[in-house]
Amino acid sequence: MPATIRDIRARTGLSVATISKYLNGGNVLPENRVKLQAAISELHYEVNEIARGLVTNKTKTVGVLVYSIESLFNGTLLKYIGEALRSLGYGMLICDSSEDEEVEAQSLRFLVNKKVDGIIVVPVADHSAFLKPARDAGIPVVLMDRSLMDEEHDCVKIDNRMAAFRAMRLLLDNRHEKIAVICSQVEYTGIQRYKGFLEAMEQAGLPVPAEYRKCGRHAMDFGYQSMKELLELNNRPTAVFMTNYEITLGAVMAVKESSFRCPEDISMLGFDDLILSKVVDPKMYMVVQPMREMSEKAVELLLERIENSREKKTGEKKFNEKKSEMPVEIIMGTRIQEGNSIRFLG
Amino acid sequence: MPATIRDIRARTGLSVATISKYLNGGNVLPENRVKLQAAISELHYEVNEIARGLVTNKTKTVGVLVYSIESLFNGTLLKYIGEALRSLGYGMLICDSSEDEEVEAQSLRFLVNKKVDGIIVVPVADHSAFLKPARDAGIPVVLMDRSLMDEEHDCVKIDNRMAAFRAMRLLLDNRHEKIAVICSQVEYTGIQRYKGFLEAMEQAGLPVPAEYRKCGRHAMDFGYQSMKELLELNNRPTAVFMTNYEITLGAVMAVKESSFRCPEDISMLGFDDLILSKVVDPKMYMVVQPMREMSEKAVELLLERIENSREKKTGEKKFNEKKSEMPVEIIMGTRIQEGNSIRFLG
DNA sequence: CTGTTAGCGCTTTCAG
């Protein structure tokens, strides 16, 4: 039903090649240009990207695969990624893994079959097997926020271990000694943050009893449940470190519902500030990642990879442009969002 | 680089037609089936959806265009839409309008050019002009949450006016008389809710002074700013009705930062409960929409439309299946999330 | 600058 290039030919008498050239920004005689513009608008012609993609073998589209689309963290990332991509003339195909490795693998295949030019993924899986179809198809992949256990990949993230380690100073400097942690242990990122926590405690010469170590899923209800348990302990901690947004959210809920007050009864240090610190009372201390910059860097790196892989196919070899073929890990810095959720234990 | 159907032919000696048939679930001789399975897995063959789409003229993909991807409301919708779609064998192409009508129009065209089979949109524009490319291309569109001013479209939403009107009972029954409203006036939905508010007030015989009517953008900072202004009024309202999630969020922030307490000094009634009522103290009274059901209905309706439009093209006419060609508006019910953010004014 | 001619990888008649 929609108009094709041939309808335009019928209307203008020009050849498909000329029309195609015009559509792709080539030069045509002024009179022809006018004819073409007229025909295109009269026929409501729109390029069939499917057909174009088939021949050019590129779609000007990148796939973005996130572990959960309803996570505010991912929503924020997606916003920035989308903006960066749009400004560079790329479209974005978003897929939701729904926290499920199988769905993730399936979605990745979907993206590959859709012939996206590249893929950005915030993975749920912790090993690289699911990326195989992309590799086989020669589609560049850039990870964000989480890297994988078994292999190094292009990745944009923060130094999670270090960020956690440093953030712990806030608690330690305020003389806290009984510090608990609620962390996710399903992904690399969560584990790194946990390590940072442990190192800080060890360096401070403080013990971390088993009941202070809540390691589980990356989910609000896990944070909620864990905080509840911590508050019911006879030997209650004076402070709790929560290592991601969902967990922080859940923990805040638990405290709100309890009879304990923050920071009077319990001090809190969270991770990934997304409006939470602005809505919740008291204002939370939080480790914050530069989400916009991370997104932009990821897009930049991906597009570079796409560029490179095309050159390789074309056989071009600009000798003085030896971009590294090795995986690159871009490590961004973090900052601390100040609040008043930490009490000084004089 | 990726394997094609022809590589499989070379490996199996079968014709492309047979291979294609197999790929699409057709019957082949058992021995051939075995050969094909082997070849496919050895070559890591994956169907090229681009090529397939070119000939079948369908992509098994629906586009979803939301006004802002970082809005939790949309994130939640997207999650449910994605699940419904996946369960029906459809992929989802998400675009973010970034609250910008131009981006929206451009994204819609992007989706059309990508030849999605149908489009679900939670629009930022309030008139239907931007949908024209989809109509021209014969691509069905289903709106969600917001309908358009100038024309009726297939749409899944709640009765916003009525929901607001009814929710106001909560305030009125608690003897509130000085009630302010913070609402969005940019989209149809916001306006309807505002009307519902006004009607409730009028019916109760209560005046609404100009300074109690905060009509503006659908944004957290607007809610924040407006609430601040309301709290500074000499003639402070005793209750405030906030007509969407972002505004509610902002308003909650403003109250938190002020010296006023909810519900002691100010009662609050919000809209669209997304975790907010679980994190914030006091627990908010809120109007909640059945987001999962709305998403499922939207998908169902869209797929029905897609089905129908194909039949029309094929010329099929099953006489006893006269689905309406008229726009359908599906109106879902709402419920009230109880809380303790409303004070009884004895 | 313009036109002719091949395909891109797949599905789809239509014979066999």
Add this chain to the structure above:
DNA sequence: CTGAAAGCGCTAACAG
């Protein structure tokens, strides 16, 4: 059940 052949709508040489 299988195969040969004709495109889907577009781009990309290569001549003119």
